[in-house]
Amino acid sequence: MFALNIKTWKLLPSTVPCFSNRSSEQFFTVNDSRFAELVNAWLDKGLVREWKGTVGELHNGGEFLPFLPSPPRYIATNGMRFLADSLLSETHLVNVERLCWISKLEPFNGMWHLSENGKPCGKFDAIVVAHNGKCANRLLMTSGLPLIAKQMKRLELSSIWALLAAFEDPLPFPGNTEVPFEGAFVRGIDSVSWMANNTKKLLASQSDGPNCWTFLSTAAYGKQNKVPQENIPTATATRVKEGMLEGVEAALGLSKGSLPKPFYTKLQLWGAALPTNTPGVPCIFDPFGRAGICGDWLLDSNIEAAVLSGIALANHVYYIQSPGADPGEFAVGLNHEFQPPEGHDIGQFQKIHVIRCQGNYPESNISGLNSREYLT
Ligand SMILES: Cc1cc2nc3c(=O)[nH]c(=O)nc-3n(C[C@H](O)[C@H](O)[C@H](O)COP(=O)(O)OP(=O)(O)OC[C@H]3O[C@@H](n4cnc5c(N)ncnc54)[C@H](O)[C@@H]3O)c2cc1C
Known part of the structure; x- marks a missing residue:
């Protein structure tokens, strides 16, 4: 969640919108030219790097089917939190x-008056809800923003278990060979x-020491084993x-x-x-309430979408203050219908190609991860 005064942007709490310090994001891809420009600047500063592993x-x-190396996959060199902190230090x-x-x-x-359990947190010209789920619904329920609250309430989210596991030795693979990949979407x-x-992925040069893996569940498994994540x-x-x-x-x-x-x-729920439905708009903005929603779930479910959503909403909040601006023209996403998103259980990535080893694979007509071309 963050709130804005016209001259300064105040972010609450400890996050830059679009990034969080967590172990879930595995890599990201780039599709949009505006995001490409940002990523190129991050590459120049060494904040992100290409992940060239298989x-x-x-x-x-x-049975393992490798993807082609293109489109490139990126990871934050020192973690997403470091990237977020570096962006903040620039302004x-x-x-x-x-x-x-x-x-x-x-x-x-x-003005918007914000508080934390009765403790005032300041007065602001505009507010942005940059998170979702039960907490966001609770927050909006009593805000007097019925259109925004209605859209947030329509969102449905999956549950995913993340298991971090460290092994003494490299994991075995049939045929006494090394595991032939650094990352894999698991099927079946x-x-x-x-x-x-x-x-x-992160310490390629390290030849000894523990072997740390991240395993993410399917959404179906998350649903079957759903419990309160805090307890x-x-x-x-x-x-x-x-x-x-x-x-x-x-x-394997x-x-x-x-x-x-x-x-x-370490296990985390x-x-x-990730969204199981989406309005497919870059952001939601109520110009009369000066309140909006941004987040990856409005467009896709990945880091690029989160960034583009933040940019879209920032533009709305900025341009509505232009002299002579008609607020009504800045309304967006308040009545959009929600549709199921395309993609994979852990998000959507730019079209990825699988190298075909043998046999004929039907071409899928779904975009994102499932829309792959099989090459001989
Ligand atoms: C398991 C998993 C795996 C994923 N893997 C990938 C991947 O490999 N690649 C990829 O591109 N994307 C991946 N994603 C998606 C990616 O995590 C999201 O696109 C991205 O984090 C969305 O950023 P955001 O800023 O919209 O929201 P978030 O990162 O969710 O940030 C919302 C913030 O709001 C804060 N907040 C919540 N309630 C309040 C409140 N009441 N007051 C103040 N603050 C509040 C939260 O603490 C949080 O920091 C994955 C997601 C999951 C769950």
Whole structure:
């Protein structure tokens, strides 16, 4: 959530919109020229780099189909939080209030009064809701913004489990070979949709030491095992961890019980993970309430969409103040219908091509990850 005064942008709480310090985002792709311009500047500063490791599809039983290296995949060199902090340090117009959780929005005398459990957090000209889920719905319910609240309430989100696991040795692969990829979208396994070797991806030069992996569940598995994310029962955590590790074993084509035990694990549930419906607009803005919503879920479900949404809403808030501007012309997304998004359980990425090994694969007519060309 963030709120704005005309001359300075105040961000609440400890996040730059569009980025968060978390282990979920695996890589991002670039499609739009405005995002490309930003990413090129980040590349020049060393804030992001291309991830050249092999990525592809891993089918149940250990069959791996690599993607072509193009389009390029990017990762934040020192993590997304560092990238966000670097962006902030470039401007003096943005003032971030860290560790501030807004629980009430109240319009008063043409200004928005924000508070955290009764503690005032300032008065602002405009507000932007840059998160979603139950908390955003609660916040908007009493805000006097019926159109914005209605749109937010229509959003439905999937749940995804993320398991970080560290192994003493490289994971085995059938035929006594090395695992042939650094990242893979997993097909045909209920409990796992993505796996990546973080050690190889982030510390390519490290030849010894632990092997750290990220495993993400499918949305279906997240739904089957949904619990309150702040209070995960131990029995659920144990069952999910075992279920996901069994899924990894099956995906790699290893015999039952042969996946080595990790010496460290961390399990997390993204209760409000990715959108299962979207209005397909860059942002939502109520010019009369001076309130808007931005977020990846309005367009796609990836970092690029989050950035473009933030830019779109910033433009609306900025241009509505132009002399002679007709506020009505700045209304956007207030009545858009929601449709199911295209793509994958962990988001949509630019069209990715799979190298065909053998056989004929039908071409899908869905865009994003599923719209791939198979090359011989
Ligand atoms: C499991 C998973 C895997 C993903 N993998 C990828 C990937 O590989 N590549 C990719 O491009 N994208 C991926 N995504 C999508 C990516 O995470 C999102 O596109 C991106 O984080 C959206 O950014 P955002 O700023 O819109 O929202 P968020 O990052 O969700 O930020 C919302 C912020 O609002 C804050 N907030 C919430 N409530 C309040 C309140 N009441 N007051 C104040 N602040 C509040 C939250 O703390 C949070 O920091 C993944 C998502 C998930 C869940």
